[in-house]
Amino acid sequence: MPPNSQASSVSRPIILTGDRPTGPLHLGHYVGTLLNRVAFQRTHQQFVLIADAQGLTDNASNPTKIRDNILEVTLDYLAVGIDPQHTTICLQSAMPALSELTLLFLNYVTVARLERNPTIKDEIQARGFGRDIPAGFLCYPVAQAADITAFKATVVPVGDDQVPIIEQTNEIVRRVNRQAGRIVLPEAKAVVPTVGRLPGVDGQAKMSKSQGNAIFLSASPEQIRQAVRQMYTDPDHIRVSDPGRVEGNVVFTYLDAFDPARDEVDELKAHYRRGGLGDTALKDRLTNVLTTLIEPIRERRAQLAQRPSDVLDVVRAGTNKSRSVTQSTMDEVREALGLFALL
Amino acid sequence: MPPNSQASSVSRPIILTGDRPTGPLHLGHYVGTLLNRVAFQRTHQQFVLIADAQGLTDNASNPTKIRDNILEVTLDYLAVGIDPQHTTICLQSAMPALSELTLLFLNYVTVARLERNPTIKDEIQARGFGRDIPAGFLCYPVAQAADITAFKATVVPVGDDQVPIIEQTNEIVRRVNRQAGRIVLPEAKAVVPTVGRLPGVDGQAKMSKSQGNAIFLSASPEQIRQAVRQMYTDPDHIRVSDPGRVEGNVVFTYLDAFDPARDEVDELKAHYRRGGLGDTALKDRLTNVLTTLIEPIRERRAQLAQRPSDVLDVVRAGTNKSRSVTQSTMDEVREALGLFALL
Numbered sequence: 001m002p003p004n005s006q007a008s009s010v011s012r013p014i015i016l017t018g019d020r021p022t023g024p025l026h027l028g029h030y031v032g033t034l035l036n037r038v039a040f041q042r043t044h045q046q047f048v049l050i051a052d053a054q055g056l057t058d059n060a061s062n063p064t065k066i067r068d069n070i071l072e073v074t075l076d077y078l079a080v081g082i083d084p085q086h087t088t089i090c091l092q093s094a095m096p097a098l099s100e101l102t103l104l105f106l107n108y109v110t111v112a113r114l115e116r117n118p119t120i121k122d123e124i125q126a127r128g129f130g131r132d133i134p135a136g137f138l139c140y141p142v143a144q145a146a147d148i149t150a151f152k153a154t155v156v157p158v159g160d161d162q163v164p165i166i167e168q169t170n171e172i173v174r175r176v177n178r179q180a181g182r183i184v185l186p187e188a189k190a191v192v193p194t195v196g197r198l199p200g201v202d203g204q205a206k207m208s209k210s211q212g213n214a215i216f217l218s219a220s221p222e223q224i225r226q227a228v229r230q231m232y233t234d235p236d237h238i239r240v241s242d243p244g245r246v247e248g249n250v251v252f253t254y255l256d257a258f259d260p261a262r263d264e265v266d267e268l269k270a271h272y273r274r275g276g277l278g279d280t281a282l283k284d285r286l287t288n289v290l291t292t293l294i295e296p297i298r299e300r301r302a303q304l305a306q307r308p309s310d311v312l313d314v315v316r317a318g319t320n321k322s323r324s325v326t327q328s329t330m331d332e333v334r335e336a337l338g339l340f341a342l343l
Numbered sequence: 344m345p346p347n348s349q350a351s352s353v354s355r356p357i358i359l360t361g362d363r364p365t366g367p368l369h370l371g372h373y374v375g376t377l378l379n380r381v382a383f384q385r386t387h388q389q390f391v392l393i394a395d396a397q398g399l400t401d402n403a404s405n406p407t408k409i410r411d412n413i414l415e416v417t418l419d420y421l422a423v424g425i426d427p428q429h430t431t432i433c434l435q436s437a438m439p440a441l442s443e444l445t446l447l448f449l450n451y452v453t454v455a456r457l458e459r460n461p462t463i464k465d466e467i468q469a470r471g472f473g474r475d476i477p478a479g480f481l482c483y484p485v486a487q488a489a490d491i492t493a494f495k496a497t498v499v500p501v502g503d504d505q506v507p508i509i510e511q512t513n514e515i516v517r518r519v520n521r522q523a524g525r526i527v528l529p530e531a532k533a534v535v536p537t538v539g540r541l542p543g544v545d546g547q548a549k550m551s552k553s554q555g556n557a558i559f560l561s562a563s564p565e566q567i568r569q570a571v572r573q574m575y576t577d578p579d580h581i582r583v584s585d586p587g588r589v590e591g592n593v594v595f596t597y598l599d600a601f602d603p604a605r606d607e608v609d610e611l612k613a614h615y616r617r618g619g620l621g622d623t624a625l626k627d628r629l630t631n632v633l634t635t636l637i638e639p640i641r642e643r644r645a646q647l648a649q650r651p652s653d654v655l656d657v658v659r660a661g662t663n664k665s666r667s668v669t670q671s672t673m674d675e676v677r678e679a680l681g682l683f684a685l686l
Contacts, residue, residue: 096439
């Protein structure tokens with residue numbers, strides 16, 4: 001039993017996590033973040049932010065994509081076992097204090113500093129923005145700083161590529177605290193998951209909807225079978241009798257991630273290495289493993305999807321609670337900085 | 344009688360104007376903007392925005408300066424005759440929809456475009472920011488676009504140096520309307536006052552609190568006398584009998600701006616040019632003119648200053664009304680872009 005489990009939720013450390021609603025979630029999210037959230041909700045006061053405003057920073061020409069995926073992402077959350085009794089799910093755009101805090105923080109960070117942010121540099125390149133970076137995109141680390149601090153989160157799970165965002169957040173926190181002359185906002189700690197990132201079914205480093213190499217949590221058995229069939233194995237493993245390579249073989253990477261029978265997977269690896277084990281047999285096994293994993297999620301998801309307004313009620317309730325939390329922080333920051341409070 | 348004076352206030356064109364509360368207002372504001380506002384409130388639906396959030400973009404290290412000047416600026420407004428019955432005075436930081444709209448607009452403008460803004464370029468140089476521009480400062484034209492459009496203002500009085508801000512606003516308006524597929528926001532028209540800018544008492548091009556060359560609307564007769572005494576005239580006009588120069592002579596510039604007896608001023612100019620008119624006589628006249636102008640403003644201001652909470656009630660009432668106006672616009676923009684509305 002973890003040491004915090006008997007504490008009231010108020011005294012638990014606050015964790016902020018979330019997703020940009022740009023598409024339904026997939027197995028990459030499942031191993032990378034969703035499983036952790038299901039665990040964290042027992043030990044932490046957890047807020048899961050549906051970052052629709054941030055989603056617009058590189059989807060301004062396609063805002064309906066963001067709108068339509070808010071429900072999809074929430075369905076995924078509930079289907080994997082994120083429990084509204086233990087986790088507060090909330091919608092970024094419906095909390096004005098986050099926008100207010102972002103604009104305030106923008107005064108405490110320089111343009112040069114934002115441009116030096118390695119995450120932003122990489123992402124600008126990845127998105128092909130060149131000089132035409134939307135200003136909202138350049139500023140999104142500041143918006144994330146507002147999100148994190150508005151909830152007074154001290155624990156923020158991130159991918160290793162997002163660690164500079166937390167550093168940026170803490171710089172702003174220290175700047176604001178220095179200006180206020182006292183600690184008004186806590187610093188946050190980045191928690192990088194120990195499990196490696198799940199590659200796409202095509203062997204690319206990252207599973208991603210936009211790359212078309214993802215297996216969604218809503219995948220049907222047939223979709224799972226198709227996805228596994230096209231999976232990258234060992235291109236030199238031509239005949240069944242040939243020795244095969246396990247490293248970089250996506251099927252084995254997935255078996256390592258999802259097959260509960262570790263011993264059997266080890267035996268399969270040995271067999272594959274010495275030759276005599278065909279890709280088809282391996283892929284059949286993986287198909288079964290993934291179907292067993294996804295099937296209950298998919299079913300629960302399908303059931304929930306029949307009551308979309310109930311699902312959105314969960315977001316509504318979480319957002320109402322979060323609106324009050326974030327507004328309190330904004331009020332505190334205003335007061336600490338000596339800003340004017342009209343009301 | 345102007346053609347609009349019989350129309351209901353709703354059908355009048357909407358005008359947005361305002362000030363950053365960085366100090367009490369002075370004679371430069373009086374001729375440049377305040378007199379116009381007193382006139383516009385009869386013909387337009389006028390909103391006067393106290394731009395405290397914008398004031399922070401280059402005063403983040405001194406937020407109490409902004410806080411303390413909100414009351415000062417409001418006192419100036421009321422003292423010169425801006426009438427809450429005809430003008431809505433409101434506080435920027437107390438309208439969250441302005442922050443929300445700003446963040447949304449930031450997605451529709453590129454960093455390169457913001458950096459090309461001539462107003463920003465000049466101001467960055469004037470403030471000595473160099474590469475260390477606060478991000479909030481770079482983004483402030485977008486915040487102004489949000490202010491203008493949130494009120495659906497079509498008329499925006501600006502100095503000639505601020506015209507690029509209105510161009511930037513209209514670019515964003517067109518981009519948002521194109522994205523929405525219909526006109527959701529109106530374009531705004533910059534109105535540049537025809538009267539020239541009032542120079543400082545030291546002859547510098549601009550009267551400014553930070554330059555120490557201003558005469559405030561709260562100035563006592565003695566402060567007015569002192570300010571006029573140090574006023575720049577014609578350095579070659581040594582003896583009373585010498586011919587003097589009128590052009591560039593600040594005393595005459597002020598007499599042109601404030602002395603109601605135009606014929607007498609013309610006669611004084613002729614006399615000064617041919618010699619025989621001393622600076623002291625001229626300055627005495629200007630002191631009288633300015634004292635006559637400022638005295639009732641100062642007295643009314645001093646009376647109002649004894650009831651600060653009543654004064655702030657004016658701002659509170661105006662802000663409540665404006666909060667609802669700006670929130671409606673934000674809701675409309677969200678709907679037009681197909682964004683998600685949770686509530």
